[in-house]
Amino acid sequence: MDPNQAVNKVKQALLSMQRFSWEQGVTAQAMLELGETDYVILMAKDAVVRQDELGRLGMLSDSNGVTDAAANGEPVLFAWKATGDPLFKLAADKMLDYLLHHAPKTEHGILNHTVDHRQVWVDSFYMAPPFLAAAGHPEEAVKQIDGFRSLLWLTDKQMYAHMWDDEKQAYVREDCWGVGNGWAAAGIVRVIKALPDSMELERNRLIGYLKEVLAGCLIYQRKDGLFHDVLDNTESFVETNTAQMLAYAIFNAINENWIDDSYLDAARRMRAAANTKVDEYGLVQGVCGAPTFSKAGTAPEGQAFFLLMESVAF
Template sequence: MTDRAPNFIDDEQLVERVKRALLSMQRFSWEQGVAAQAMLESGDSELAILLARDAVVRQDASGKLGVMNDGYSVTDSAANGEAVAYAAKLTGDPMFVQAEASMLAWLLHQAPRTEEGILHHVVDKPQVWIDSFYMAPPFLAVCGYYKEAVKQIDGYWKLLWDPEARLFSHIWDDGAKSFVRKAHWGVGNGWAAAGMVRVLDSLPASMKVERNRISGYLLETIDGCLLHMREDGLFHDVMDDAETFVETNAAQMLSYTIYRAIGMGLLGDGYTRYADDMRRAARGRVDSNGLVQGSCAAPFFDRPGTAPESQAFFMLMESAARSLALISANRAGEAGASTENGKGGES
């Protein structure tokens, strides 16, 4: 069905429908990983741990988590790492502890890389994909490998950022020293933005230089994308190509990133209106089954439709919007209390 969603009773019901649809769809390692992240950020830790457990059940001999027939990927399985690390810390279960260590060992010591040490995206080709921005660095940062996480982001920025377009390109072949796909894929730019904000959330304050540098990358990315935001709050599948279809998930990914960045003090409140417009547009594309329509569609990503990562990012966007609303309310309350205290001191 593609009919638009009916008038839902409340936001909670809408998110629950999107969650239910997500659980019916997620299959591959990155899909399971981003689904588990959505559960963690929406407060459903029990379901996140169940997803983490299944990712461990499907961990292959290399240490990659949640592998089905996507063992060709280098970094996708690391998207499960945050939920597995959370489960390991919460439960102390040796199964999760060993699974986390094995996933880290793959990334740190076995995974194929460029000569500069930047992770490839597929095992049989020396290719760097923008997708990896989101898959590996946040997990590395959560586990305390801060320098490695920063190194990967710096490397992806160097290889994939197009300064003239102010957008990221999709796939670089480091063997041929040329792009396999130079197009500025909207969801790809969303992966990059969301990956950076997740890393920044984990980096310690002592890494001020690195935090400032990545914050600069993030601002450049958001501002570059906003140049191509349509009046309806959405983007084209290839952001700077109006001949490509109008796509939903890039808006969700950027809305999520902006909400989180504002809450972390990385962006000013003036960006809220852009995130709100994107969120409003995405909510209008949820159908009566809870499916986010018009997304870059799984499994081929060459047409509009539905995708597990789009379901997950709807949930992530909603969680980030709620969190920012609470932060803003608390800040307003503290400011009001400060003003009242100041008046009391003068009287």
């Protein structure tokens, strides 16, 4: 399929899907990076319509989430700057106030992923820190990245575990989930890009974090360019979105001169493999599938990361 045709079909399929808060956010982010600004504003409007009393944007029935809703923050900020409508500014400020002052955190100030358990998940790398940085709190964004890493990084495996229970001081899920490591890599990329020039030390540290997770994950890239759902478990299903997420991170990092071209072949093989998974309707097949994310299927985040990957691929 022609690349432009694939992008259009994947976009069309994505816009036809039902979306929870983080799915709305990553969809709007994909539209932003494609330059589809009208879609960004429309999606931001609906995220504001569905903002709850706590300040969380785009809420449906996923009311347990702490950080997921913040994925809408960057699109809402963009909509405010593009339109000047104070409604967007108020909504972004409420989301920010929730993260800074009301969201449940560990004793060291690191955001929990859910309201009902004192748990830190690798997913949160992508959801909250990029918005914090874009909203004028880059120090807090870096603090959260450092905190997530301190709890979830498995030094022996050079990858991230999925879930840490801060109350039990133990992993709920120690598996090196592919999409989770993709959330981490992509989230770190978005934070680095948002840091001011004055934070050079922090930028270099985060680039180091990005290099180490890429190195750890690439060990497990299959010959077909894809990865298993649990990266180091070949009995887990072969999954598509990890490749898209890591390719997005690598293409960005090469474009920004954070890493060298030695990563390019791996990223291009990921991209080629993902493109073979786009079916006649534009659905990216074989991603960690909604709604349970426990088997291969389709999902808005899988559609969105195909578009994010394509927006920076070369």
